[in-house]
Ligand code: HEM
């Protein structure tokens with residue numbers, strides 16, 4: 412790490428402090444060149460084509476269109492083309508009871524070219540489904556308070572045409588938008604370490620802690636309009652990729668064109684979001700191979716020990732975002748600065764509060780995954796023949812692999828390790844203790860409001876099952892801290 416290396420400038424990577432990893436302008440909703448009209452008309456009616464099981468028949472009739480230089484030169488149009496082709500590709504492969512392992516050339520060839528140009532894999536990714544797939548409902552900023560309000564956003568395309576799927580994507584869009592300011596504050600915080608300005612650093616870390624706290628609350632909005640059953644049985648199957656999918660019927664992956672070659676690619680996942688990885692880098696959180704802790708000896712290289720899934724997911728991010736993360740890693744000095752100023756209690760508290768918020772975010776995420784994947788996968792079939800639908804059709808192949816994420820992780824152990832690694836880098840002894848035993852949630856680093864007993868994981872699952880997940884702490888509940896306790900904020904009060 413060297414202070415010689417300039418701090419990244421968001422704009423150099425196509426990012427903005429206002430929108431983070433989302434494009435600065437709203438994504439293009441339709442390719443402007445009528446030459447690509449047939450792609451657009453297929454994706455427009457994708458839900459109906461899937462419902463009537465005609466997607467393959469229709470796509471097979473599409474002409475082989477060339478990727479014009481005018482398309483390659485226009486980033487917004489290129490992203491739209493990528494998104495359209497990814498939706499069609501995943502629908503083509505997963506749109507029937509049995510997946511098909513060969514994409515026709517009319518989709519495969521342009522998709523290979525376009526994805527290569529964007530530095531992305533040729534299948535539905537977080538970028539195609541979330542980052543470049545939203546639009547405002549009301550465009551006129553005179554008519555709405557904030558054009559970017561979650562209430563004013565809708566998706567451009569979905570597989571199912573349903574509100575649950577739109578909401579599933581939109582929560583992440585909103586999450587990315589809100590995260591932008593955390594990245595901006597993080598970059599300023601690095602600058603503050605260079606200026607050795609502890610007061611400024613503390614204030615920026617406090618902003619970040621609040622921003623990350625909001626991200627956790629946003630995550631819990633998922634339940635407002637995305638039903639777990641609909642998610643698991645109707646939406647999620649289309650998000651799958653073609654890596655480790657032998658059980659689902661794709662032992663070789665997918666062939667790109669009848670004369671092309673087979674490729675294995677992981678399915679869409681929020682692990683492909685650059686935002687959380689950027690926060691980890693800024694705060695010095697490291698993730699290690701499953702079941703491993705930070706290596707003690709230098710003999711084991713950091714690369715060997717690091718988590719290959721998380722690193723691998725960078726290959727599923729747009730090239731510019733990937734290079735931004737690499738640059739960020741080279742200048743990330745916040746943790747070292749805080750550790751070398753351990754006597755500054757307010758500073759260490761502000762830093763530990765950021766970690767606490769991030770850890771709390773990951774805790775909430777585990778609850779979401781439990782409800783949306785684990786509980787659904789373990790659902791007992793209803794009595795009667797209709798119950799078979801729980802294990803047939805689109806959810807086929809997931810019966811045996813229900814503990815696996817679309818990205819291919821053994822999900823709960825993986826997510827728990829990510830969560831625990833977040834807490835383990837706390838700077839203060841107090842923070843270390845709290846973050847290794849409980850969930851720390853603070854309104855801002857200067858206003859920790861209380862502590863209460865931490866529920867066990869089993870208790871949490873029970874609550875989730877009964878739809879009683881959120882408990883708001885009452886002043887009367889507070890007591891002094893011991894090892895099993897968590898600190899909660901008045902603002903969110905989530906477990
Ligand atoms: C129903 C909603 C969701 C489900 C079922 C879900 C499921 C998962 C699963 C299974 C993984 C493990 C990686 C994989 O195999 O794909 C994962 C990772 C991840 N998810 Fe989610 N997720 C959901 C929503 C979200 C949302 C809305 C966010 C952020 C706003 C998010 C953020 C993350 C992150 C950052 C990771 C990487 C692991 C980490 O850094 O802790 N997820 N998710």
Ligand SMILES: N[C@@H](CC(=O)c1ccccc1NC=O)C(=O)O
Pocket residue numbers: 536537540541579580583647650678679680681682784815816817818
């Ligand atoms: N990994 C998740 C899927 C997921 O999180 C996801 C997949 C595609 C696009 C966005 C995603 N996350 C959104 O909130 C799963 O295993 O179901």
